[in-house]
Amino acid sequence: MAKEGITPRAQDYSQWYLDIVRQADLADYAEVVRGCIVFKPTGYAIWEGIQRGLDERIKATGHVNAYFPLLIPKSFLMREAEHVEGFAPEVIEVTRGGGEELTEPYVVRPTSETIIGYFYAKWVRSWRDLPLLINQWANVMRWEMRTRPFLRTAEFLWQEGHTVHATEQDAERETLMILNDVYTDFVEQEMAIPVIRGIKTEREKFPGALRSYCIEAMMQDGRALQAGTSHNLGQNFARVFDITFTDQNNTIQHAWTTSWGVSTRLIGALIMAHSDDDGLIIPPRLAPTQVVVVPIYRNDAERTIVMEAVQRITALWRGKLRFRIDDRDNLTPGFKFNEWELKGIPVRIEIGPRDVQQETVAIARRDIPGRPGKSFVSQNGLLERIEALLSEIQQSLFDRALAFRDAHMFDATTYDELIAHVDHGFVRCYWAGSTEDEKRIQEETRATIRCIPLDQPTEAGRCVLTGTETTQQVIFARAY
Amino acid sequence: MAKEGITPRAQDYSQWYLDIVRQADLADYAEVVRGCIVFKPTGYAIWEGIQRGLDERIKATGHVNAYFPLLIPKSFLMREAEHVEGFAPEVIEVTRGGGEELTEPYVVRPTSETIIGYFYAKWVRSWRDLPLLINQWANVMRWEMRTRPFLRTAEFLWQEGHTVHATEQDAERETLMILNDVYTDFVEQEMAIPVIRGIKTEREKFPGALRSYCIEAMMQDGRALQAGTSHNLGQNFARVFDITFTDQNNTIQHAWTTSWGVSTRLIGALIMAHSDDDGLIIPPRLAPTQVVVVPIYRNDAERTIVMEAVQRITALWRGKLRFRIDDRDNLTPGFKFNEWELKGIPVRIEIGPRDVQQETVAIARRDIPGRPGKSFVSQNGLLERIEALLSEIQQSLFDRALAFRDAHMFDATTYDELIAHVDHGFVRCYWAGSTEDEKRIQEETRATIRCIPLDQPTEAGRCVLTGTETTQQVIFARAY
Numbered sequence: 001m002a003k004e005g006i007t008p009r010a011q012d013y014s015q016w017y018l019d020i021v022r023q024a025d026l027a028d029y030a031e032v033v034r035g036c037i038v039f040k041p042t043g044y045a046i047w048e049g050i051q052r053g054l055d056e057r058i059k060a061t062g063h064v065n066a067y068f069p070l071l072i073p074k075s076f077l078m079r080e081a082e083h084v085e086g087f088a089p090e091v092i093e094v095t096r097g098g099g100e101e102l103t104e105p106y107v108v109r110p111t112s113e114t115i116i117g118y119f120y121a122k123w124v125r126s127w128r129d130l131p132l133l134i135n136q137w138a139n140v141m142r143w144e145m146r147t148r149p150f151l152r153t154a155e156f157l158w159q160e161g162h163t164v165h166a167t168e169q170d171a172e173r174e175t176l177m178i179l180n181d182v183y184t185d186f187v188e189q190e191m192a193i194p195v196i197r198g199i200k201t202e203r204e205k206f207p208g209a210l211r212s213y214c215i216e217a218m219m220q221d222g223r224a225l226q227a228g229t230s231h232n233l234g235q236n237f238a239r240v241f242d243i244t245f246t247d248q249n250n251t252i253q254h255a256w257t258t259s260w261g262v263s264t265r266l267i268g269a270l271i272m273a274h275s276d277d278d279g280l281i282i283p284p285r286l287a288p289t290q291v292v293v294v295p296i297y298r299n300d301a302e303r304t305i306v307m308e309a310v311q312r313i314t315a316l317w318r319g320k321l322r323f324r325i326d327d328r329d330n331l332t333p334g335f336k337f338n339e340w341e342l343k344g345i346p347v348r349i350e351i352g353p354r355d356v357q358q359e360t361v362a363i364a365r366r367d368i369p370g371r372p373g374k375s376f377v378s379q380n381g382l383l384e385r386i387e388a389l390l391s392e393i394q395q396s397l398f399d400r401a402l403a404f405r406d407a408h409m410f411d412a413t414t415y416d417e418l419i420a421h422v423d424h425g426f427v428r429c430y431w432a433g434s435t436e437d438e439k440r441i442q443e444e445t446r447a448t449i450r451c452i453p454l455d456q457p458t459e460a461g462r463c464v465l466t467g468t469e470t471t472q473q474v475i476f477a478r479a480y
Numbered sequence: 481m482a483k484e485g486i487t488p489r490a491q492d493y494s495q496w497y498l499d500i501v502r503q504a505d506l507a508d509y510a511e512v513v514r515g516c517i518v519f520k521p522t523g524y525a526i527w528e529g530i531q532r533g534l535d536e537r538i539k540a541t542g543h544v545n546a547y548f549p550l551l552i553p554k555s556f557l558m559r560e561a562e563h564v565e566g567f568a569p570e571v572i573e574v575t576r577g578g579g580e581e582l583t584e585p586y587v588v589r590p591t592s593e594t595i596i597g598y599f600y601a602k603w604v605r606s607w608r609d610l611p612l613l614i615n616q617w618a619n620v621m622r623w624e625m626r627t628r629p630f631l632r633t634a635e636f637l638w639q640e641g642h643t644v645h646a647t648e649q650d651a652e653r654e655t656l657m658i659l660n661d662v663y664t665d666f667v668e669q670e671m672a673i674p675v676i677r678g679i680k681t682e683r684e685k686f687p688g689a690l691r692s693y694c695i696e697a698m699m700q701d702g703r704a705l706q707a708g709t710s711h712n713l714g715q716n717f718a719r720v721f722d723i724t725f726t727d728q729n730n731t732i733q734h735a736w737t738t739s740w741g742v743s744t745r746l747i748g749a750l751i752m753a754h755s756d757d758d759g760l761i762i763p764p765r766l767a768p769t770q771v772v773v774v775p776i777y778r779n780d781a782e783r784t785i786v787m788e789a790v791q792r793i794t795a796l797w798r799g800k801l802r803f804r805i806d807d808r809d810n811l812t813p814g815f816k817f818n819e820w821e822l823k824g825i826p827v828r829i830e831i832g833p834r835d836v837q838q839e840t841v842a843i844a845r846r847d848i849p850g851r852p853g854k855s856f857v858s859q860n861g862l863l864e865r866i867e868a869l870l871s872e873i874q875q876s877l878f879d880r881a882l883a884f885r886d887a888h889m890f891d892a893t894t895y896d897e898l899i900a901h902v903d904h905g906f907v908r909c910y911w912a913g914s915t916e917d918e919k920r921i922q923e924e925t926r927a928t929i930r931c932i933p934l935d936q937p938t939e940a941g942r943c944v945l946t947g948t949e950t951t952q953q954v955i956f957a958r959a960y
Contacts, residue, residue: 028599030548032595032598033595036551038549040546044547045544047547048545065524066518066521066524069516070516070550089578091578092551092574092576096573108574108588115512119510143577143578155551330608
């Protein structure tokens, strides 16, 4: 039985997604600003949780935050050949300021390698200045033709790390450390979304990078979502912007740089990985509100008794749980239950006059709807019980997503098998094809190589397309 | 005896400011992006402290964060008559996207009343939707001719609160609550800068506001810096964007809105309120690093002994102090002392081999340079001693700034007195002049009315310019 206002996933996954965004009050379309959305408070609070978790990890691994200009001279973008090809078609241009035409136009940053490269060239002098480990939280813009809230919008929010190193190995170590210790750890531990770590093919890599690493997550329709990327830029940007340093032998060398980012797309990933036909589901560690308490009463006398109990019980929670008490007087409990289910609050506590008398409460877990997820427990030891339940829900969401992915991961040995499976999940296969072959497969199946997983088989096999023997496996999938 | 690289305040205050910005490594000029700066890590970390302190207070007073588009249709800005006059001359315009001319140009937000007003009109329907209490952390741009790092830059970072209320009283209460409980409390308690609360004159108010409240701080050259503003917008923007609601009597009414903001200017205020000729001084509550530990040794054996003590001592500090251990091997202690003085770390701890033996350390406080600020104490109870010292420094910086302000606050009864004093501080005087008079005084003295203080005298007096009797006092000052 579907909830009002939410199209069931099985019926229309794409519409289901848009319904969740609207019903959970996460975003609004900014129809007056092409391709943009408003991040409404409920949606932005999720982003604040993502920021907090990532920022902690970014700092714990030795990085500091800074802020670089929004506008980039258009000519900067044109300096790196691949980079210009990748980004020039979708830039937003600033041509007037203070009522006058500008002699040199700016673009609104689509990404900041170029402008940051310019400053790093000024700041880096000696090997003693390295590594330079800086991150930026910022808005970026790309002119997108087809937009979807959170997944693809003209303006989005992200963090972009930009680092400089003395050697290729140092840059490579940084690139992988971010992939593992920051992105994978955050997305799996806090967002409860299992990811596959891998390298992008030449065709899919970041414009201007030597190597792009990524984490790919499976959504509930079997499609892939790139949840984060970490690029070893080699010396490409260092050459173009002349980022050089004097090494310990007093020789001037070009530096090695990296860049890495995750964005508000992660909110889209969160929705599509966990939510159900009743609304959003937020993993407890990330949830801005972990527990909502709904007092139940029919008159002022009952209200007084119940609210007294609510205050007494929740007094113990301060600083330990993120909770709210929904004491709005003009709404029925049923309306409130529905609203908090839509908004994905992990745990709901209900207390009525009888509960007060019996020193009990009802607990409902969001990840298991209806009766099966509901229990009636003593108020005694409630905090510990809720804390344990939140951990259980966190783990259960991860396990469920992992089981789903396992069930939708197919091994293909022929192109026909690839075609047969790629509409329903990830296809893992041996691959020795060319960039042209990749392009052809995309045209025929709408699937792309999401990554060459870091976990590779020990035995060789035959390429799914060409039959050539190879030890390299890749993951094909249709992607967001 | 001036420090190398810092022009003494007494010699050239303006150059001193720029020297502090450079020597403390707070910002870099973005000469390739007109009027912009890079917020370098040391400077940005101060902004992060400001964000943390403000965000806590903004949320504690019932507001939530959201994010609205960077770009605003140019036509939106033109709808409110005063607003367009105030902002149109300094907008940055986006005219091309995706390689094509736009049919309707956008401006990069100089402030977001218009675009947010557009959405609020969609979201607000009934009195039950009110108050709507939203804040946004964002970058904004204004085309500025004369820029100074932090104080006036084309792009800057800020928070802007935008709220909607059912009645004029509610809007007025919100406006004052933000001024008192958020801005004044934060700036005085965390930044240790005393402020004067007041109302702007018609000439100085926000374009489109009914009434603008502000907090004004005195810098060490006697000039004023507007540290935050809170505007009661009346029904002006509600009328222009048609923000209406159905009240409890089922009548449709225009809502009342407010907006309020503080920006990265506060970093400029911080520098100019507290710092000295040795560098930056950051109040302990705001300081990203409160304590720096400098181990002192001449060889590896000493290093081992000293570092062991440092680790043992600081192990107790985790989670209680924000500290760093400066164990860089290639630099002398003297070099390190100088660097941390320049960067304004409130407390420095020195430990050498003899200290280890005697179970002592040396403590140097940044706000009292040289010998007088240095003491030698037992390692026993060091954490408590440091915590007490940080509180003492926090209070002492506030007291010092307040004493400075008191010493540079002049009461003028004649225009000649006003002229005589206004180059050296704030001039408080009775005022019954016109907007034209204000303009003339600015042309003659470069001073403006900073505010009509909320604290007003009980007795009437004669206007400093016209001699008319009035009960209204104002503050004149030259302003940043």
